Amino acid sequence: MTDANKTPKSRKVIEIHPEGQRIHPKKAEGRFAKLRLAVLAATQLFFYGMPWLMWHGRQAVWFDIPGRHFYIFDMVLVPNDLLFLSGLLMVCAFGLFWWTTIAGRLWCGYACPQTVYTEIMLWIDHLVEGDRNQRLKLEKSPWNLHKIRVKLTKYLLIAAVAGWTGITFAGWFVPIREFVPALFAGTAGFGAVLTAAIYAGFTWLLGHIMREKVCLHMCPYARFQSAMFDHDTLIISYDEARGEPRGARKKTAQRGETGLGDCINCNMCVQVCPVGIDIREGLQYQCIGCAACIDACDEIMDKMAYPRGLIRYTTEAVLKHEYTDADIKKRLLRPKVALYGGFLGIAAIGLVVGLFTRQTMHIDIIKDRGVMVRENKLGMLENAYRLNINNASEQPQIVSAVVRGFEDIRLNGLPEQGLEIPGGELVSVPVQVSTQPEYADRGSHPIEFEFRYRPAGAPENQARTIREKASFIGE
Template structure:
């Protein structure tokens, strides 16, 4: 620690913000780290060389266990990536908050009705027998995340992850009520008084409203929201839906407002295993060390070629806007969520200084090592890892789409009556009894007829002559009997096959499914 303090004293860095890692510098004064003495004749030639000199490895960071966290107050970032992030938040929250209110064919457009074991997604209807499609959907999400991470790093985290989205919404509330970063820091240091209580109370009322409505909307994905909201205010809401709303609202407050970046740093598993999917061609946010070092303050009108400093003026704006409180200049870190707030902040400073943008930018490790240029990044998309993940993803997506398009909306389970293995009917034929459980997963009434085969002379009784009508999302259990001549069914088990034909009411086109069962002879 003493050695570090000596180094800091020998290499003072001016303060462009409020970062504790920088030292104060007089306004408008150029201050640089000591350089090796060179002769005056070579001075003009040496300056450009010093500008492109690599700064070497970043400082090592010591991670202390059980260290108490400090509240991060990020400065509001403005720029093209901030606008893109706002657009992503609006798009995702439109889906989350609005879709449950849409109606489709007289019911909620998207509803995961767990108590009744039925899921509705617009014109698609899924029962418990269709859980294989849910498994495929989860596999698609997993491989989609793997593929996307290999291509673009943690863009999902920075723009669409619910934790990031709700944290950003909470920061909007902070900024709206308390002001920008410096005002929030000042307010936190103030003693409690009437003004501070009023501001904090206003903020928490807005946060409570957002969290409460978020919880109500979440419950509305699992229970009809048009019935749930009035029932909630009338005190007649069901216990399960009420618990879901309260729990999700509480978690939103806890994770997005209280814990914020701590969730990304310490709880999210994605931050831990993402490095396994990174390669030197993965898109990351990086600080161009060669261009930026050695960093230091300078007058605004000083040209790039008039100083032996790099383009980084050490303003620390990239640190101040970071929602997880890291310094991107220290290199790629697992805490970085790829939100690009530091890029917007740095680009703004570069514009003011008259320097080209891109000191901090989306790039790849191989670009920084000069293996190819920024313009060739797109050409690296067709590399083995990306193709491999993409191929698996394409196969699973195809299987999902084909399965959904060709799935049967009606299912029949044939249950053998074990109470009576075999008996003789009034005609002298051998008879077995079965229960047909007919499950209609569609929302339309279906007419079901059945036939059986397995012997030269076989009969099916118990179903109406014109078939049985099964209502939408209805399950019927119907007892039927199968009989045959004793000569055909000797002692033992014989394979038989049921053929069911079903069609929608008013439709001439039918669909056929077959199910196998056994006939017991004597």
């Protein structure tokens, strides 16, 4: 086939999705479409269902921002635990690098929220308006009662999905079993309603209006993925050596008789692509790895009685015949994979160990700046403090304290038997520290609070200790 002959076919492929016009992908069916559906179902079951799960009389996962507590089953995190958020972000970052180096953009094609909600919106399009050709015909038709009815039905369904998505998102931050009835009764809090409305609006905008534009122009991941890709990274590729020269033929034509490659130039791989690219033009940053083109091509190969795999998940090294698709070790045993995997393992282990060995009691000592020092009824110098005691566990805790720093130093404000702090609560307690004037001359003197805490009902030998430094102002 000459270059002159290739040009018209290339133009024909590109014009399937004219630039600037909305992409209407054809519905792909096959093993990867079923896998995407399974992942979509799993992720959305978690997102929509988790807020409704109860645990010990409260929402199992609840990010209570006003109360400054994050509840995750038996774990209660407080602002002092924000360090673990950095650890989680590191695990996610190294996990993404490691996964991308091995498997390319499989995250984008199957589990990315943008892909998931685009898939949901496309499913609604297909359900109401029909497949690609029917949607294109409807777009070109004049406005009439039929078109208005179809469009209105679609928009109502999309609005319902977007609205419930916004409500569910807000339900991760306010108790959803209280929020939903209050919302429909008109008594829900303004902040929660605004959060639900904003998230619903962005679901509509990004999932229905912008769709592939987010992946093409807004997502930074597509731009820096090349730093993690190499010739052993799993990507979706067209086997040019097998497919070229491409061209139409009769279905009854025997493979190899026509002098053409296996690609019959049906353009189905382009029609099903949600971002509107032609995978036969080589690896492109726009490709999200969803494998819709693989399903479409495999279906055509089956009809032609050709082997599957003209378009498939593979690597550049396989296409260059350096090894085969079955040689998984070649892909996994690589320095870059080991490096990212090592960092991922260290970050994950550090995060898990930190979470399970963290202090469940956090105490902040705040000096009363209103009265730096005063003389009490006993003639002793006295400083006032406020103890912010945060119980980051589900169980009530008994807290007692002593203070050290002078030969004669006393702590008042806490019961001798200890103060009970309810589970998951922040309690603020005013206390006073006093000493003899001869021990505390003018200026600041270091002192130390020693707190002991244990679960209510537990023996004293199970108590844990926290030491916090403070200062005592003398005169």
